[in-house]
Amino acid sequence: DHRDLHSFPTRRSSDLPNKPGQGVRVAVLDSGINALHSHVREVLGGVHVRWREDGSLEFDPDFRDMLGHGTAVAGVIRAKAPEVELYAVRVFDRELRTQAAVVAAAIRWALEHGMHAVNISLGTERAEHREVLQDACDEAIRRGMILVAAAGDEEREWFPASFANVIAVAGDQRCAWDEHFYCPDEAVPFRAHPSPRPLPGRPQSLNLRGHSFAAAHITARVARILQQKPQARHEEIVEFLIAQATPMEEAAARFEA
Numbered sequence: 001d002h003r004d005l006h007s008f009p010t011r012r013s014s015d016l017p018n019k020p021g022q023g024v025r026v027a028v029l030d031s032g033i034n035a036l037h038s039h040v041r042e043v044l045g046g047v048h049v050r051w052r053e054d055g056s057l058e059f060d061p062d063f064r065d066m067l068g069h070g071t072a073v074a075g076v077i078r079a080k081a082p083e084v085e086l087y088a089v090r091v092f093d094r095e096l097r098t099q100a101a102v103v104a105a106a107i108r109w110a111l112e113h114g115m116h117a118v119n120i121s122l123g124t125e126r127a128e129h130r131e132v133l134q135d136a137c138d139e140a141i142r143r144g145m146i147l148v149a150a151a152g153d154e155e156r157e158w159f160p161a162s163f164a165n166v167i168a169v170a171g172d173q174r175c176a177w178d179e180h181f182y183c184p185d186e187a188v189p190f191r192a193h194p195s196p197r198p199l200p201g202r203p204q205s206l207n208l209r210g211h212s213f214a215a216a217h218i219t220a221r222v223a224r225i226l227q228q229k230p231q232a233r234h235e236e237i238v239e240f241l242i243a244q245a246t247p248m249e250e251a252a253a254r255f256e257a
Contacts, residue, residue, distance in 0.1 A: 021081030021223040023230075027110040027118045028077070029103065030070030030212075032063045032090035039075030039197050045113075046088030049106045051099050059109065063088035069096060072196035073121050073216045079197055080178075080220035081227075087115060091122070098122070100129035103160075104136035107147075111140050116226050119219040120149040120166075121212035123158045133160045141165045146226070146237055148219045150211040151188040161188070165234045167222070167241070171195075171214035175246075180218060182245035190241060192217035 025044075035043035046063035065071045065088075074086055089106045091098045103122065110118045118140070124133075137147055137160050151168040152158035161168035168187075171194025175181060181191040192214035218241065225240045226232060232240070 019083040021077075021084030021220070021227055023083075023085070024081070024117065024223040024226045025085045025087060025115045026077060026081075026219060026223055027087045027089045027106075027113075027115040028070055028074050028216075029089045029091055029106050029110070029118060029120045029122065030065075030073050031067040031092040031096065032065035032070050033074045033086065033088035034065045034068075034071040035088075037071050037075065040071060040078055040086065043074070043086050043088050046090065047106075047109055048090040048093075049102050049109060050091075050093065051102055057101065057105050059105075063090045065090070066094060067092060067096065069121075069212065073119060073212060075197045076213055076216035077119065077220045077223065080217065081223040083227075084220070084223045087113070089118075096122075100124065100126075100132045104132045107136040107140055111143060111145055115145060116230075117146040117148065117219060117222050119216055120147060120160060121215050123150060123152055123161050125152060125156045125158055127157075130159050134163060137163050137166055141234060144233060146222055146234060148215050148222060150215040152211065167218060167234075167238065169211065169215040169218045171211045175214075175217075177217075179246040180221065180241070180244070181248055182242045183248065190218055190245075 033043050048060040048062050050058050052058050091102050091106050148167045149161035151161040151170045160166050169190045169192055170188040172191035175191055175193045177193050183189055194210055194214050196213045222237055225237055
């Protein structure tokens with residue numbers, strides 16, 4: 001019983017105050033979210049999608065984060081789009097491993113529950129998982145949901161980041177917190193800051209870092225765009241991201257100085 005995204009209330013930019021991300025529903029596919037964390041503050045709902053021993057899928061309302069990874073990802077999105085409506089879609093349990101069928105079901109859960117964008121800070125290079133992930137992503141994209149996914153090694157395909165109409169992002173240490181790069185000739189076109197928000201009393205060098213958090217930085221940008229352009233589809237979102245990117249020449253000059 002899939003519901004089209006456009007059957008949900010339409011946000012009009014003229015109705016929204018200047019609160020970045022307000023009215024935009026973003027699902028974080030990860031290890032869950034700690035809604036009480038100071039970097040998150042609020043989670044409006046969520047689910048734990050898991051694989052039963054009998055080979056069936058279970059949808060459990062307990063989306064609490066046991067690993068901290070999803071909370072850190074959500075904290076990035078909240079920092080840069082503070083009024084976004086966050087939803088936790090937990091696909092990891094006690095380790096950062098899951099099944100392709102779980103990820104596909106999580107994407108469909110986000111679609112059925114009216115998410116406007118999904119942050120997917122995970123992926124696989126295993127070709128046998130391609131079809132099940134491709135089907136779920138194609139359905140979501142066809143019905144207007146924006147997918148942002150972390151990319152892996154540029155020399156290999158990484159699913160779902162490698163799929164057409166999924167915004168692929170890799171971490172780049174040259175990116176400052178409030179900027180991103182566009183690299184049109186690269187396999188992964190968008191690059192962003194590779195770290196989450198700093199933790200009090202802990203050096204940032206000891207904090208988490210990686211492509212997962214770069215994806216979250218771009219997802220926050222997408223949420224801000226969708227606040228102003230509620231009906232924007234993938235192509236228009238990409239155009240805005242390209243227009244907002246820091247020129248690579250500027251970054252190169254900064255690092256050479």
